[in-house]
Amino acid sequence: MTKVMIVEDQVMPRQLFEMIVRQSDRYELTYSIDNAAMADIYCMTHQVDLILMDILTAMGESGLMAAARIKERYPDIKIIIVTSMPEFSYLARAKAAGVDSFWYKENSQVPILELMDRTMAGESVYPDEVPEVVLGLARSSEFTERELVVLRELTSGDPDAVIAQRLHLSVWTVRSHIKHLLEKTGFDTRTRLAVAARESGLVILGF
Amino acid sequence: MEEGSGNWLIFRAICLAALVVLQTYQVYWACVGISRRWRRPWLAIIGGLMLPTSAEITSLLWSLCQKGEIPAILFLPDSWSVKDMFLLLTTCFLTVLTVKLVGVGKKSWVESISRDSIYEAANQMQMGICFYLENGIPLLINPIMVSLCQTLFGHGFMNGITFWSSLKNEIGHTEENARLNRKNVILPDGKVWRFELTEIFDEGEKVYQVTAMDITAQVETGYELFHSNEELERLNRRFVRYNEEVSEVVREEEILKAKTRIHDRLGQILLKTYHYLSSEEAYVSKQELLKMWENNIQLVLRETEESAEEKKKAEEAMIQAGRAVGIGVHIEGSLGAGGSERWRIFFAAFRECMVNAVRHGHAANLSVAVAEEASGARFCFKNDGILPKEAVRESGGLKSLREMVEKAGGRMAVEVRDAFAVTVWIP
Numbered sequence: 001m002t003k004v005m006i007v008e009d010q011v012m013p014r015q016l017f018e019m020i021v022r023q024s025d026r027y028e029l030t031y032s033i034d035n036a037a038m039a040d041i042y043c044m045t046h047q048v049d050l051i052l053m054d055i056l057t058a059m060g061e062s063g064l065m066a067a068a069r070i071k072e073r074y075p076d077i078k079i080i081i082v083t084s085m086p087e088f089s090y091l092a093r094a095k096a097a098g099v100d101s102f103w104y105k106e107n108s109q110v111p112i113l114e115l116m117d118r119t120m121a122g123e124s125v126y127p128d129e130v131p132e133v134v135l136g137l138a139r140s141s142e143f144t145e146r147e148l149v150v151l152r153e154l155t156s157g158d159p160d161a162v163i164a165q166r167l168h169l170s171v172w173t174v175r176s177h178i179k180h181l182l183e184k185t186g187f188d189t190r191t192r193l194a195v196a197a198r199e200s201g202l203v204i205l206g207f
Numbered sequence: 208m209e210e211g212s213g214n215w216l217i218f219r220a221i222c223l224a225a226l227v228v229l230q231t232y233q234v235y236w237a238c239v240g241i242s243r244r245w246r247r248p249w250l251a252i253i254g255g256l257m258l259p260t261s262a263e264i265t266s267l268l269w270s271l272c273q274k275g276e277i278p279a280i281l282f283l284p285d286s287w288s289v290k291d292m293f294l295l296l297t298t299c300f301l302t303v304l305t306v307k308l309v310g311v312g313k314k315s316w317v318e319s320i321s322r323d324s325i326y327e328a329a330n331q332m333q334m335g336i337c338f339y340l341e342n343g344i345p346l347l348i349n350p351i352m353v354s355l356c357q358t359l360f361g362h363g364f365m366n367g368i369t370f371w372s373s374l375k376n377e378i379g380h381t382e383e384n385a386r387l388n389r390k391n392v393i394l395p396d397g398k399v400w401r402f403e404l405t406e407i408f409d410e411g412e413k414v415y416q417v418t419a420m421d422i423t424a425q426v427e428t429g430y431e432l433f434h435s436n437e438e439l440e441r442l443n444r445r446f447v448r449y450n451e452e453v454s455e456v457v458r459e460e461e462i463l464k465a466k467t468r469i470h471d472r473l474g475q476i477l478l479k480t481y482h483y484l485s486s487e488e489a490y491v492s493k494q495e496l497l498k499m500w501e502n503n504i505q506l507v508l509r510e511t512e513e514s515a516e517e518k519k520k521a522e523e524a525m526i527q528a529g530r531a532v533g534i535g536v537h538i539e540g541s542l543g544a545g546g547s548e549r550w551r552i553f554f555a556a557f558r559e560c561m562v563n564a565v566r567h568g569h570a571a572n573l574s575v576a577v578a579e580e581a582s583g584a585r586f587c588f589k590n591d592g593i594l595p596k597e598a599v600r601e602s603g604g605l606k607s608l609r610e611m612v613e614k615a616g617g618r619m620a621v622e623v624r625d626a627f628a629v630t631v632w633i634p
Contacts, residue, residue, distance in 0.1 A: 019502055031531065034520065037554035038528040041561050045532045059521050059550045157447035191446050206548075 001028040002049045002120055005042060007066070008082070009034040009058040013105065017052055017082075020113055027116065034058040036066035043074050050120060052112075053099075055083045055090065055207055062207040064090065068097035078119050082112070085201040086131040088140065088148045094126075101125040133202045136185030136193070140202050143184065150177040152203035155194045335400075335419030339367025346414065355419050358394055367415055374402055391422070398423045473503050521550075525557060529573060532565050534590075540577035548615055549633050553577075553586055555611055556631050559604045560588035568592020568627055583617070583634035589626045599623060 004027050008014040014032055021027045027050070031042050036057040042048065051070065055063040067079045081094050084105040094102050101119040103112055104127060110118075118125050133140040143151070153163040160178070164171045178190055187193040197203050326347065329336055335352030339345045343366035356364045360373055374390050390402040401422045407414050476499045483496055522538055529536035557575065564570035570592030578585045599621050601609060608629075612619045617633040 033524060033527070035524045035554070037551075037558050038524055041528045041558060041565075042531050044562065044565055058524070059554060060548075061551065061554060157443055157449075191442055194446065195449065 002026060002116075003028050003030045003047050004116075005030050005039065005048045005051045006032040007034070007036050007039050007051060007057060007063060008032070008054045009056070010054075013054070013082075017112070024113060036061040036063045039066045040070050040073060043070055043077060048074075048077055050078045050080065050116060052080050052082050052116075055081060055085060055087075056204070060206065064093050064097055064099075064207065067094070067099050071098035080112075080115060080119055085204060085207075086133050086140070087204045087207070088130050088143075088145075088202060089152075091126060091130055102127060104131060107131045133200045135196055135200055135202060136187050138184040138186075140200075143181070147177050147181055148203060150174055151181055151193070151197050152205055154178065154181075154190060155198045155203060155205050157194070334421070335402075335417075337364060337367065337370075337417050339415050339417075341413050341415070343368035343370075352417070352419055355394075355400060359392065367417065371402075371404055371415075371417065391426075399426045472499075476500060476503060521554075525575070528561065532561070534561065534564055534570060535572045537572060537574045538577070539575065540579075549584060552611055552615055552617070552631065552633055553584075555608055556586055556588060556629060559608050560590065560629050562604060563627065564590035564592055567595070580632075583632060585630065585632050587628060587630045589628040591626060594623055594627060599627075605629075 004021050006014055006017045006021070006029070008017060014034070018029055018032055021029045030046060030048055033039065033042070034057060036053065037059070039051065039053070051067075053063040053067050057063050057066075063081060063083075067081065070077055071079065075098070078100045079098075080101040080103055081090070081099050082103045082105060083090060086104075091102060101115055101124060103110070103115050103125075108115070108127065110125065115125055130140070135143075140148075149167065150163065150169075153166060156163070158166075160171050160174050163169075164174045167174070178193075181193060182188075182190065185193055185196070187196065198205075329347055329349040332349055332351070335349060335355050337345055337348040337352045345364055345367055348364045353364055356362070356370060360370075364370060374392065389404075392400050392402060394400060399422050400419050402417060402419050405416045405418070407416055476496070479499070480496060483493075525538065526536045561573060564573050568590045570590035572591045574587075574589045576585075576587040576589075578587075599605070601621065605621065608631075609619045612631050612633065615633060617631060619632075620630045622628045622630070
């Protein structure tokens with residue numbers, strides 16, 4: 001039996017995952033927790049074979065960071081990231097952290113149980129691309145990666161100089177990216193752009 | 208040309224007249240130029256005195272030529288005498304010299320500024336200006352400055368020192384302006400004038416210059432800019448606050464989506480149940496239908512768990528995590544508000560201390576004390592496990608934790624006395 005840990009802060013999805021695991025004769029639910037910060041503590045003393053890990057978890061803890069920590073300490077544990085957020089960098093960051101598979105709660109064609117089976121069989125299953133999001137007049141695919149990085153920082157509300165310092169860019173480069181973003185999306189202010197970007201889930205700061 | 212003939216006399220008279228005129232012209236402009244350029248009027252007087260002198264020298268040279276005491280020049284045309292040639296050459300030389308000096312003199316004349324031109328320029332300026340000596344005696348005042356003085360103090364500009372000290376007592380004197388010898392004054396007509404005092408030196412003598420500029424437009428623009436910036440600041444503060452709360456908003460959206468899915472599913476089950484009950488041919492088995500109802504009812508019933516408080520849930524999560532690894536977690540104090548960054552650091556510290564307690568200390572209990580201090584929050588984690596025999600060398604987790612804490616502007620202390628303790632202060 002494959003021992004599964006669920007890290008999901010919302011009760012309903014967590015219950016759904018719990019049900020799926022319990023109803024399967026191949027999996028056994030070991031722990032179901034809502035805070036990614038605690039996940040590796042459980043892995044210390046108990047056997048966990050597979051983790052279904054949300055990204056935005058309780059108390060602002062990032063599931064991706066937790067996954068990277070767990071993979072570093074316990075590389076044999078398989079991890080599937082489950083999220084509904086279309087953040088542009090999540091796929092790449094998950095791959096970089098060594099996450100085995102990735103599942104979009106809203107858009108995935110593959111059922112979660114099938115994905116769990118394939119992952120446990122040694123397959124790495126990732127969606128081909130991040131779900132497309134419409135931001136103002138533009139589609140998410142129209143933005144360059146650099147523009148999206150600046151857009152993410154823009155949601156912090158920090159001044160251009162601070163953003164530039166954080167990204168190791170010049171203030172003029174940051175302003176140029178913001179200008180292009182405003183032109184593409186048609187928003188008249190950077191605040192509107194930032195709010196729309198954050199609410200769409202295309203960029204999420206801190207996770 | 209025969210010497211003593213009528214033509215010769217006319218020629219001689221013309222040459223002499225030309226010489227005198229040219230010399231006069233030359234000396235005059237040379238003197239004017241020199242006196243203007245170097246501002247030495249006495250040079251013009253010397254030049255004036257030189258005028259008859261130079262005429263005398265010319266006459267002397269002429270008489271010497273007549274007496275034949277100047278040696279004759281070879282290769283002269285037969286019809287020209289030495290005297291004729293001397294006269295011609297002297298005239299040419301003096302003409303060239305005169306033209307050159309006239310140029311220099313005129314240039315100096317054009318470039319130099321007279322007292323009158325300074326006065327005229329000052330009067331036409333769109334700003335107030337005045338100059339006065341150290342004792343306050345005014346040297347130059349333009350009409351705008353006189354008018355401003357009249358408006359401000361009810362009298363004309365009498366003394367520079369009195370004027371500036373009276374101006375300093377006017378309203379609106381800031382420390383910065385005092386440092387810069389600057390003064391902004393609002394006149395009864397609503398216009399704002401900036402007075403500025405500057406010390407200048409003229410030929411070693413200290414002279415004070417007071418300028419007055421109408422800065423009403425700049426002040427209005429600055430006022431508008433100040434309000435725009437204030438509005439921008441307010442919007443940015445709102446946006447930062449929004450950003451702090453947006454994660455929660457997004458999570459709530461996710462919950463809503465999940466609830467919608469459950470309710471959609473409930474709708475589907477209702478339809479299936481309706482078909483099951485109304486039609487003879489069953490699309491779904493009774494067991495399957497019951498299982499669907501059971502699952503969905505469970506989900507709806509457990510929805511109430513969502514109402515549990517976040518902080519309480521966090522404490523429970525810590526206790527549960529401790530229980531899972533065989534450590535009793537005892538929490539004192541409340542984490543309180545402080546944004547996700549503070550919580551993130553707190554959980555990182557908790558996780559690290561828990562790992563240390565299990566791996567290195569083999570502890571049974573981990574006490575967590577949270578206190579709110581004036582400078583921020585203090586978290587203290589202490590385990591009752593085995594104390595390290597050597598001094599703690601921070602690496603891996605502890606090192607990362609310290610970096611995280613310091614990046615957030617906090618500090619961290621690791622103590623090993625009666626127990627292994629990690630204390631973190633976060634502003």
